[in-house]
Amino acid sequence: MPAAAFELERPESVSEALDALAAEPDARVMAGGQSLVPLLTLGLAVPPVVVSLDRCGGLADIEAGPDEVAVGAMVTTRRVELDAGLGARLRLLAEAAASVGSPHVRNFGTLAGNLCHADPGSDLIPAALCLEAELEVRSAHGRRRVGVGEMIDGPFSTALRPGEMAVAVRFPVPDPSWRCGYRKLVRRAGDLAMACAAVMVRVEDGAMAEARVALGGPLRRAVRVRGLEADLEGVAAADAAGTVLGGTWMDDLAGDLLPDATLPVDYLTAMLPRFTAAAVAETLGAGP
Amino acid sequence: MTAVSANGGNRPAASISVTVSVNGRRRVIDCSPGDTLLEALRSPLGLTGTKSGCEIGYCGACTVLVDGAAAHSCCLLAATMDGREVTTIEGIGTAEGLDPVQAAFLETGAVQCGYCTPGFVVSVKALLAENPAPSEAEIRRYLTGNICRCSGFAAIVRAVAAVTR
Ligand SMILES: Cc1cc2nc3c(=O)[nH]c(=O)nc-3n(C[C@H](O)[C@H](O)[C@H](O)COP(=O)(O)OP(=O)(O)OC[C@H]3O[C@@H](n4cnc5c(N)ncnc54)[C@H](O)[C@@H]3O)c2cc1C
Numbered sequence: 250m251p252a253a254a255f256e257l258e259r260p261e262s263v264s265e266a267l268d269a270l271a272a273e274p275d276a277r278v279m280a281g282g283q284s285l286v287p288l289l290t291l292g293l294a295v296p297p298v299v300v301s302l303d304r305c306g307g308l309a310d311i312e313a314g315p316d317e318v319a320v321g322a323m324v325t326t327r328r329v330e331l332d333a334g335l336g337a338r339l340r341l342l343a344e345a346a347a348s349v350g351s352p353h354v355r356n357f358g359t360l361a362g363n364l365c366h367a368d369p370g371s372d373l374i375p376a377a378l379c380l381e382a383e384l385e386v387r388s389a390h391g392r393r394r395v396g397v398g399e400m401i402d403g404p405f406s407t408a409l410r411p412g413e414m415a416v417a418v419r420f421p422v423p424d425p426s427w428r429c430g431y432r433k434l435v436r437r438a439g440d441l442a443m444a445c446a447a448v449m450v451r452v453e454d455g456a457m458a459e460a461r462v463a464l465g466g467p468l469r470r471a472v473r474v475r476g477l478e479a480d481l482e483g484v485a486a487a488d489a490a491g492t493v494l495g496g497t498w499m500d501d502l503a504g505d506l507l508p509d510a511t512l513p514v515d516y517l518t519a520m521l522p523r524f525t526a527a528a529v530a531e532t533l534g535a536g537p
Numbered sequence: 538m539t540a541v542s543a544n545g546g547n548r549p550a551a552s553i554s555v556t557v558s559v560n561g562r563r564r565v566i567d568c569s570p571g572d573t574l575l576e577a578l579r580s581p582l583g584l585t586g587t588k589s590g591c592e593i594g595y596c597g598a599c600t601v602l603v604d605g606a607a608a609h610s611c612c613l614l615a616a617t618m619d620g621r622e623v624t625t626i627e628g629i630g631t632a633e634g635l636d637p638v639q640a641a642f643l644e645t646g647a648v649q650c651g652y653c654t655p656g657f658v659v660s661v662k663a664l665l666a667e668n669p670a671p672s673e674a675e676i677r678r679y680l681t682g683n684i685c686r687c688s689g690f691a692a693i694v695r696a697v698a699a700v701t702r
Contacts, residue, residue, distance in 0.1 A: 250592075257553070283594060301614070350681070350682070351597070352660075352682060353594070439682060
């Protein structure tokens with residue numbers, strides 16, 4: 250039962266959906282509803298109109314081009330987890346998708362909806378940041394592409410404008426020589442992450458030629474940790490964990506930490522480097 | 538027209554009619570935009586085997602199958618369910634002929650207060666349809682969407698393993 254009544258629109262095409270969004274600036278898009286329906290129930294979202302994409306044609310495809318994979322806005326997390334073609338090219342994303350909540354949530358929740366929900370503990374946002382994904386965004390007035398990092402501006406907050414919706418998430422296909430790994434810390438299986446790390450590294454002659462690390466969980470928003478990436482470049486793979494633990498990159502995150510009563514700042518500043526070191530070491534151990 | 542519901546929220550009069558297959562029977566559900574599938578099953582349809590717990594997707598007491606896939610019925614709007622096939626606990630086994638999953642829960646003592654049991658049984662049906670011989674780790678992983686507040690998880694996992702033997 251929602252806390253407040255709303256009108257439900259179920260457009261059958263993207264252009265009809267965009268018209269519905271243009272007509273009501275406070276309308277909310279609904280994809281899988283796995284976050285929005287609880288928000289409506291709790292009264293944390295009180296839109297006058299909900300525009301459901303459940304019967305909107307053309308949004309449920311995975312298009313695999315030679316250099317890019319486009320995941321339509323209604324593709325579920327479960328499909329991202331299990332699709333063999335996608336998994337072969339975007340293994341990091343598939344691994345992160347398998348960590349999302351329960352099968353129940355993954356069966357209906359979508360990749361695009363997860364990114365647009367901008368939960369700091371999302372599993373899919375750090376993976377999308379490492380893979381340098383972009384959202385393809387449309388409104389009744391036009392179309393633009395926005396990087397996932399630029400789109401998310403804080404907890405549950407995005408830079409999408411009224412009238413806009415994501416129609417697809419686009420991933421450049423990484424060279425198969427990248428090793429990748431995903432690590433998540435939870436108290437109870439199925440919970441949102443207390444901390445999560447997506448890692449991609451390319452090793453040449455025993456040293457890290459390139460590294461990408463994205464952290465989420467106890468931060469206002471998940472971020473690429475550029476300082477740590479720079480520290481890791483050129484370092485022997487065997488010295489990776491020591492480099493993570495010895496660096497000053499945590500200073501860059503200080504302003505973004507989201508401590509609470511159970512996860513105070515001193516715990517977070519002690520835990521995150523160890524957690525990240527383990528994530529990087531695990532990725533290097535995984536082989537190309 | 539709006540009527541005030543028991544929880545104080547505004548419940549608009551049913552304005553949408555959707556046709557859903559529920560346990561193999563074609564049912565017409567009259568609902569308002571905000572009614573969840575859980576509410577539609579329990580109240581207009583009277584299928585109270587599907588339990589209401591947290592109402593925000595965490596506890597799994599409200600698990601049903603939608604087109605064969607496990608779903609938290611509290612997180613789906615009834616108005617978006619037209620043309621779907623929904624299976625609730627009432628569609629699994631009968632009092633005379635229990636489903637093997639229900640029989641295993643009984644034999645293994647996997648039921649304490651019983652409130653979570655319908656949700657667990659429905660989730661296990663989805664698990665076994667996908668993976669007829671799951672390992673213990675696979676059973677535990679699949680059941681992350683269901684919580685037993687009596688914390689009888691060990692017996693529940695044993696019950697699932699017993700079905701597959
Ligand atoms: C019990 C539970 C456990 C969970 N655990 C995890 C977890 O461990 N890890 C994790 O990552 N997530 C978790 N989630 C969140 C889950 O992954 C959601 O499915 C996801 O965040 C939202 O996807 P959705 O398609 O259901 O979006 P919806 O609920 O439909 O929408 C979510 C938000 O995104 C907006 N939105 C949706 N689609 C679009 C679009 N195309 N364009 C613009 N805006 C859009 C909506 O307006 C809304 O604000 C959990 C959820 C639940 C209920």
